[in-house]
Amino acid sequence: MSSARPHVPTANTCGNCDKHLRVIHYVTPRCHRCLPDETTELKTCECHLVRYCNAECQKNDWEAHRVACRIARESTEYSRSLGVEARHLSFVDWCKHSREQFVFPALWALGAGTDADRTATHLFIIYIDVDEEISTTDKPRFKRRIKTAKCASEAEVRQEFAARYSSEWKVLDAMPLCARIFLVDDGLPYGLELVDQMAEGIGITELRSQVFPDMKCDWLALLEDSVAAGESIPPVEYIYRPNSTRTVDGLRQAHTEKWKASYGHHFAFAASSALDVPQHPNRIVTHCFVVHIDVEEKQPGVFGKTTIRTAKMASLAELRPLFLCDVQGRGSTYMKEILFSQPNVLRTLIIDDSLPYGRNIQVVAADMSKVSDPRTFYPYFSDWFARIKGIVEK
Numbered sequence: 291m292s293s294a295r296p297h298v299p300t301a302n303t304c305g306n307c308d309k310h311l312r313v314i315h316y317v318t319p320r321c322h323r324c325l326p327d328e329t330t331e332l333k334t335c336e337c338h339l340v341r342y343c344n345a346e347c348q349k350n351d352w353e354a355h356r357v358a359c360r361i362a363r364e365s366t367e368y369s370r371s372l373g374v375e376a377r378h379l380s381f382v383d384w385c386k387h388s389r390e391q392f393v394f395p396a397l398w399a400l401g402a403g404t405d406a407d408r409t410a411t412h413l414f415i416i417y418i419d420v421d422e423e424i425s426t427t428d429k430p431r432f433k434r435r436i437k438t439a440k441c442a443s444e445a446e447v448r449q450e451f452a453a454r455y456s457s458e459w460k461v462l463d464a465m466p467l468c469a470r471i472f473l474v475d476d477g478l479p480y481g482l483e484l485v486d487q488m489a490e491g492i493g494i495t496e497l498r499s500q501v502f503p504d505m506k507c508d509w510l511a512l513l514e515d516s517v518a519a520g521e522s523i524p525p526v527e528y529i530y531r532p533n534s535t536r537t538v539d540g541l542r543q544a545h546t547e548k549w550k551a552s553y554g555h556h557f558a559f560a561a562s563s564a565l566d567v568p569q570h571p572n573r574i575v576t577h578c579f580v581v582h583i584d585v586e587e588k589q590p591g592v593f594g595k596t597t598i599r600t601a602k603m604a605s606l607a608e609l610r611p612l613f614l615c616d617v618q619g620r621g622s623t624y625m626k627e628i629l630f631s632q633p634n635v636l637r638t639l640i641i642d643d644s645l646p647y648g649r650n651i652q653v654v655a656a657d658m659s660k661v662s663d664p665r666t667f668y669p670y671f672s673d674w675f676a677r678i679k680g681i682v683e684k
Contacts, residue, residue, distance in 0.1 A: 304332060305340030306351035337362035376430045377422065377475070378482040384434060385473050385485040391516040392416065393489040394525055395509040396469035399441050403467060403495035412441045413461065413470040416513070420477055436514040447472065451484060462486055467494055501647045505529050508536050526648035538590045542642070543649050545593045546585065550640055550652045553682050557581070557638045558656040560678035562668030564603045567636065569670070573603075574658060579638040580604045581678075598679045609639070634659040636668075 332341035335348065337359040342348040396414035401407045417437040422430055442450070444461050451472070462470045469489045476483060491497070512528040530539040550557075561579035562568070581601045586594035638654040661668075671677055 303341075304343045304347050305335070305355065306342055306347040335359060374479060374482065377420065377432060378478055380430075380432045381420075381473075381475050381478065381482075382485060384432075385487065388517065388520075389487060389489065390522045392471055392473075392487075392513065393469065393491055394522070395439070395507075395513040395516075396471050396489055397467075397491045397494050398498075398507045398509045398525075399439070400469055402469065402491065403498040407467075408441060409466070409468060409470070410464045412443050413447050413472055415440055415442055415447070415472045415474060417474045417476065418517075420475060422477075434517065436510075436517050439510055439513055462488060465490075467491065502529055504532055505646050506532055506534075511536075524648075526646065529646045529648075531644065531646065534590070539645060539649065541591045542585060542587070542593060543645060546583070546596070546640065546642055546645075546652055549596050549682075550654060553678075554654045556678055556681050557640070557654045558636060559668060559671070560601070560674045561636050561638045561654075561656070563671045563674035564601065565636075566670060567668055574636050575633045577603055577605050578609055579636075580609070581638060581640050583640060583642055585642060585644070595683070597683050601675055601678065 332343055333345075333348070334341045335355070339358065339362050340351075340355065342351065392414075397403070397409075399414055400409050400412055402409050416439045418434050419437045421433040421435075423433075447461055464470065465488065467490065469491075471487050471489055473485045473487075474483055506529065507525060508528045508530070512523060512525055516523045527540075528536060530536045557579070564579050565573040565577050567574060579601070580603075582599045584597050584599050586596070588594050632655075634657065636656040636658050640652040640654065642650045642652075644650070
């Protein structure tokens with residue numbers, strides 16, 4: 291339990307009446323003279339150890355309670371002073387070292403890099419919850435999580451916070467494509483509970499216009515999960531299509547993965563024919579088979595027929611723009627290794643253009659290192675497109 295949260299009795303009984311209840315009334319559940327109503331709201335003593343029905347009850351009990359009251363108040367104040375100082379210093383340090391976790395959610399929420407950019411007029415406010423524990427060494431430990439976050443105009447920020455500070459206090463000056471962030475720990479006293487900082491996202495305009503055009507982002511969930519993990523999480527899994535949700539996009543991605551698994555070997559044969567591997571075996575080093583698909587979406591989360599829109603041979607140089615930034619997530623290293631680092635792999639990319647970047651590409655890889663003669667293992671079919679399209683669209 292936090293040292294800054296003193297114990298408050300929960301039973302609706304009076305510290306003074308309890309004494310004569312036991313002495314005078316024995317088994318009577320309450321004293322009708324002092325507590326005429328079970329719902330009587332009692333007054334809590336300053337020490338937070340006992341409560342009284344009224345000032346008269348408190349005065350009658352003072353002689354017996356005053357020593358315990360003084361000790362409890364002194365102990366609580368001392369513990370609170372230590373806890374506040376430690377919590378404030380820990381809060382400042384946490385804000386400093388967790389800065390990267392706030393940048394992307396703040397910039398996205400403020401619309402940085404879009405026509406709806408609000409970085410010049412609004413700020414990003416993060417409210418945190420703190421679990422405080424006293425360790426065996428009596429040194430407080432603090433675990434933080436996000437309570438909520440919001441965008442607020444400068445006027446709203448001043449109205450909420452400025453009254454707590456001197457007249458010289460002011461909001462951070464705006465800077466282009468930078469997020470002004472306030473972090474708030476409501477459990478600290480005025481003047482200690484607020485930390486401000488400026489966050490900048492490199493290339494945020496290109497990111498939102500070229501990599502994630504017109505996409506939505508569950509930035510609050512991204513912020514909550516990043517803080518819980520103690521590190522910045524790649525945002526790909528939190529970005530979704532307009533008029534959709536993260537869950538629906540995840541189901542569509544899983545649907546495509548299952549569809550890919552069902553026809554993987556057929557794609558290997560089609561890739562071999564498209565690249566004409568029997569006649570040009572070295573093409574598997576420099577080229578890749580690319581398939582663009584369409585997915586029938588019957589209703590949110592329910593998907594029907596998958597059709598092949600186009601398929602073609604493409605060089606790895608042409609494909610590199612598909613992997614041009616690090617926001618792809620945890621699977622990016624694996625996919626890049628398959629595409630660009632393994633010379634004996636026959637590769638097929640299945641692309642669903644409707645899904646956000648980073649979730650829209652599936653890879654089918656066939657290991658050719660154990661195939662002694664591709665001409666016998668992968669025969670050439672001149673009508674490879676009609677064959678693969680007919681197989682998967684039955």
